[in-house]
Amino acid sequence: MALSKIKYVRAFTVRGGGADYHDQGDGHWIDDHVATPMARYPDYRQSRQSFGINVLGTLVVELEAEDGTVGFAVTTGGEPAAYIVEKHLSRFLIGRDPAEYEKIWDQMYFSTQYYGRKGLVINAISGVDLALWDLLGKLRDEPVYHMLGGAVRDELQFYATGARPDVAKELGFIGGKLPLRHGPAEGLEGLHKNVALLADMRAKVGDDFWLMYDCWMSLNLDYATRLAIACHDLGLKWIEEALSPDDYWGYADLRRNVPRGMLVTTGEHEATRWGFRMLLEMECADILQPDIGWCGGVTELLKISALADARGKLVVPHGSSVYSYHFVITRHNSPFAEFLMMHPEATDVVPMFAPQLLGEPVPENGRIRASALDKPGFGVERNPDITLHRPYPN
Numbered sequence: 001m002a003l004s005k006i007k008y009v010r011a012f013t014v015r016g017g018g019a020d021y022h023d024q025g026d027g028h029w030i031d032d033h034v035a036t037p038m039a040r041y042p043d044y045r046q047s048r049q050s051f052g053i054n055v056l057g058t059l060v061v062e063l064e065a066e067d068g069t070v071g072f073a074v075t076t077g078g079e080p081a082a083y084i085v086e087k088h089l090s091r092f093l094i095g096r097d098p099a100e101y102e103k104i105w106d107q108m109y110f111s112t113q114y115y116g117r118k119g120l121v122i123n124a125i126s127g128v129d130l131a132l133w134d135l136l137g138k139l140r141d142e143p144v145y146h147m148l149g150g151a152v153r154d155e156l157q158f159y160a161t162g163a164r165p166d167v168a169k170e171l172g173f174i175g176g177k178l179p180l181r182h183g184p185a186e187g188l189e190g191l192h193k194n195v196a197l198l199a200d201m202r203a204k205v206g207d208d209f210w211l212m213y214d215c216w217m218s219l220n221l222d223y224a225t226r227l228a229i230a231c232h233d234l235g236l237k238w239i240e241e242a243l244s245p246d247d248y249w250g251y252a253d254l255r256r257n258v259p260r261g262m263l264v265t266t267g268e269h270e271a272t273r274w275g276f277r278m279l280l281e282m283e284c285a286d287i288l289q290p291d292i293g294w295c296g297g298v299t300e301l302l303k304i305s306a307l308a309d310a311r312g313k314l315v316v317p318h319g320s321s322v323y324s325y326h327f328v329i330t331r332h333n334s335p336f337a338e339f340l341m342m343h344p345e346a347t348d349v350v351p352m353f354a355p356q357l358l359g360e361p362v363p364e365n366g367r368i369r370a371s372a373l374d375k376p377g378f379g380v381e382r383n384p385d386i387t388l389h390r391p392y393p394n
C-alpha cells in the first residue's frame with residue numbers, strides 16, 4: 001500500500017543554538033578554552049567560534065507529502081547544506097514514497113560521491129534521511145523507534161557532557177564528560193592543568209561516578225598516551241576523540257598504549273558504514289560515537305550499528321537529541337546515551353536543541369522513559385517562533 005508521495009522539499013537555515021549547538025552566545029562553557037587542533041595558533045585558542053566552529057548554522061529539512069503531512073529534521077549544515085538539498089538531493093525525493101528510504105539513500109549517496117562521502121554532504125543526506133523517517137512516522141502514525149523494532153528497555157539512561165559533572169551527578173546522570181581544555185601547544189603546564197581539573201572533579205563526585213575527557217581531535221599520540229596514563233589513577237573511564245578522525249593508525253596505537261581498563265572512543269566526525277568499518281577493522285575504539293545527523297541518518301546508522309554489534313562493540317551516538325534517542329532505545333549495543341548540557345553554565349537541564357524543537361523531551365533524574373517517545377515520527381515539531389531562511393527556493 002503506497003503512502004502519500006513527497007510533493008515539496010524545502011531546506012531552511014537558522015542560527016542560534018539548535019542543531020548547530022556550538023552556535024551559542026558569549027560566556028557559554030562550550031566555547032571556553034576547549035582544546036582543539038586550532039589551539040596551536042594562540043589567536044584561536046580561547047574560543048572555538050573564533051576559528052568558525054559555528055560558521056555553518058542549522059539546516060532544517062522539510063518534506064511535505066501530497067496529503068499535506070509534513071516531516072522535518074534539523075542538523076548542522078546551514079546554507080551550503082541547504083544548497084545541496086534543494087539543488088541536488090531534491091530530485092531523488094519529489095514524487096517518491098517516503099517508505100523507499102533505502103533506495104533514496106543509495107541515490108543521494110552515490111549521486112554525490114564525487115564530491116561528498118564525508119562531512120557536509122553526509123550532514124545534508126542525514127538531514128534528509130531524518131526528515132524522511134519523521135514523515136514516515138507521521139504518515140503511519142508511529143514513533144520512529146517503533147519502526148526500528150521497538151524498545152529493548154523501558155528507559156534511556158544518560159551521561160552528561162559539560163563543564164559541571166558534579167552537578168550532573170546531583171541531577172541523576174550516570175556520568176560526566178568534561179571538555180579537555182589544554183592541548184599539546186600548552187605543554188607540560190597544560191597537561192598538569194588537565195590532570196588537576198580531573199582530580200578536583202573526582203574529589204567532588206566520589207570514586208564511582210563516571211568521568212570522561214572529550215579531546216575533540218586536539219591531541220597527538222604521545223600527548224594522549226601521557227594524558228591517559230596521568231589520569232588513570234583518577235578513574236578516567238574513557239578518552240574521547242583524542243586524535244584526528246583520519247588517524248586510524250594513531251587510534252589503533254592509542255588503544256594499545258592506554259592503561260588496561262581505560263576505554264578509547266571516537267566517531268562523531270566519522271561518516272557512513274565504510275568509515276565505521278575502517279574504525280572497527282583497524283581496532284581504533286572500544287565505543288563508537290556516530291552522530292545520527294552527521295553519519296548518514298537513521299538508514300545508515302542501522303548499518304553502522306549492525307557492523308559494530310557483530311564485533312561486540314558499543315555504539316553510543318554523539319548527542320543529537322530525539323534523533324539519537326529513538327535509535328538508542330531500540331539497540332542492545334547502545335546501553336546508554338549522551339545528553340549535552342546546553343545551559344551556559346552546565347548547571348541545569350535544558351532541551352539540547354533549544355530553541356528549535358517543540359516537545360523535545362529532556363532527562364529527568366538522568367533518564368527518559370521510552371513512553372516519552374510515543375508520538376508520531378520523532379515526536380517534535382518546529383518552533384513556529386523561530387524565523388527560518390530559505391536561501392535556495394526551488
Ligand SMILES: C[C@H](O)[C@H](O)[C@@H](O)[C@@H](O)C(=O)O
Pocket residue numbers: 030034161162178179180214216268318319338340
Ligand atoms: C564538548 C566537546 O568539546 C564538543 O563540544 C561536543 O560537542 C562533542 O565532542 C561531544 O562529544 O559532545
Ligand SMILES: [Mg+2]
Pocket residue numbers: 214216240241268318
Ligand atoms: Mg565528543
